[in-house]
Amino acid sequence: MEGTGIGVGRASVPTNLPSGIRLGEVVGVGATSTVWRARDRRRGRDLAVKVLAVPAGGEARERTVARFEHETRALARLADAPHVLPLLTAGSDGSCCWLVTPLAEAGLFERAPLALADLLDVAAATAGALEAAHAAHVVHGDVTPANVLWLDGRPVLSDFGLSVLRSGEAGLRTDGAAPGDPAARGATPGWAAPERWDGAPPTEASDVYGWGATIWTAGVGERPPGHDPPPVGLLPRGIDAIVRACCEPTPRRRPSAAEVRAMVAGEVRRRDRYCPEP
Template identity: 35%
Template sequence: MEGAASVPGFTILSVLGSGGFSTVYRALQESIGREVAVKIDHRVLLDEADRSRFRAEVRAAGQVSGHPNVIDIHDAGITADGRAYLVMELCPAGSLADYLRQHGSMPLTQVLDVGVAIADALAAAHRVGVVHRDVKPANVLYDRYGHPELADFGLAARYDPTTESTSTLELLTPAYAAPEMFWSRRPTPAVDVYGLSATLYALLTGRPPRWPRGGGNLTDAEIAGLHSAPVPGIAGVPDSVVAVLRAGMAREPENRLPTAGALRDALRAQRAALGTAPERLADPGAPGADHDVADQPTARLPRLRPSVGGDT
C-alpha cells in the first residue's frame, strides 16, 4: 500500500484507523496467508532505553494474550526507521466505542456479560503483575465470533513500585481514567477496576459517568471536581447493579472493590440474579458464527462498522 510503513513479512492492505500516536493497518501475514492487524507507532524510538521499555511492555502484554478475552499478539518489533510495531489478531467487528456511536446504550444483560468477561481478563493480567492502565470502550474489540477482547496493552507494564512508569497523561482518556492517574501516583490494579466500571456505566447510559458533553479540554482542577461528583442512578437499571459500578469508581483507590476478580464476581452475581442464559447475537454471515465456545459468558453483538482510535 503506497505510503504505508513497511514491516518485513507483511503486506499492508488498508488503514483500519489512525490516532495521534499510532496507525493500525489491516495486513496479510505472507508466510501463512492470515489477515492480521499491524499497529505502528508514529514516534521513533531514539535510544536503547526507549527500545528496552518497548520490549518490556511487549513481554508484559504477551503474558496475558492467551486469555480468551484478551486480543492475541502474534509478533512485535521495530521498523527500519525506528518505530515500534505490534502484530495482533484482526478483530473485524469493531469495538464498544463503535457500538456506543452506532446504537447508544446496550441492554443490561449484555453489559453484565461483557463486564464479567473483561474483568476476568484483567484479573488474569493482575495475577502476573500486569496493569492495563487504559481500559475504555475503544479498547474492547469484538473477534470474528462476536466475543469481546481487551486490546491495546500499549500503556501496560508490570506493577512494580521500584521502577519508573512509562505512561503519561497525554496518552490517557480522561473520561475513563482513574483520578489517581492525575495525582502523580503510580498506577495499580485499582485503575483498571475504575476504567472497566466507567466503561460499563457508559454502556448502560450511552455516556461516560460524570463526564459533560463536549468536555474534551478540561483543566486538571475541573477533572478533579468531576471525580468528586456523585455517580447518578440509571433509569431501568437495578440499584444493586449501579451500586457495584459505584464501588468500582470510588474516588479513593482504597475504597474501591479490591480487585478485578471481586468486580467480576459481583457482576456475575448480578447477572445470575437476572436469570436467563447469556445472549448470543452472532452475525450469521460472520466466519465461524455457528461455532459454540463452551463456558464463554460473553454477549455476541451485531457486526459493527469498525473505527480504530475513538475514545467514546
C-alpha cells in the same frame, strides 16, 4: 505493497513482516502509533499491524524502543488470557517497531448503549481480562471504551502500550508528554480515576475505576462527566451497584478485579434465575 494510507510516512511501514503478510489500508492513527489492516495470505485471515515509528536517535528513540519492548513483555505475560487481544508476533526493522494481532472490530463506544444481555457479557469479559492481567502483575493503565474490541464475536481488552509491570517498569509514551503528566500515563478524562489526576501512577485500583466508568458508558452511551465519578441510577440496579463500588473515589475502598468479576458473575446468575425487573 497495497494501499499505503493517507499521511503515513515511510518510517511507519515495516519492511520485514513475516512472509505472507501484506499491508492494506490504515485503520487507525494515534499519537504514538499507526494501525494497519493486513492479510495473512498463507492462513487466509485478516490481521492488525500496530506500528511505532522509531526516531533516528537520542532519547526519543530509546523511549520508543523501550515502550515497544514493554508492551510485548506485558502481552507475553497474558498469552493465555481468554479476553485479552492476543499478540501473534512482533519485530522491528530499525526504522519502526511492529506488533501483529488478529483484526478486531470497532470499539465499545461505537456500540453503546448496549442491551442488558450484551452489557453483562462485556462486563464479565473485561472484568475477567483485568483479573488475569492483575494476577500476572500487569496493570493496564488506560481502561476506556476505545480499548474494548470485538474478536470473533466476543469482547476483548486491547492496547497494553501504557501498562505497568509490577516489576516496577512503567509504561512510556513517545509523544513528548512529561513523565509526571497524568495524560502521559493514560489518564483519559471521564474514565481515569481521581487519583490519576493528582499525579498518582496507574494501579490495579485505577484499572478497576476505569472498568467501572467504561461499563457505565457501555450501558448509558455517554462519556462520564469530567473528573467526577459517573452519575448513579442510570444503569440496571445490580450493575449500577457494581459500577458505584468500582468508581468509589477512595482507591482502597474499591473492589479488586477478581471481586468485580465475581460480582458480575453473581449478577448474571441472579438474572438468569429470577429475571427480575431492570
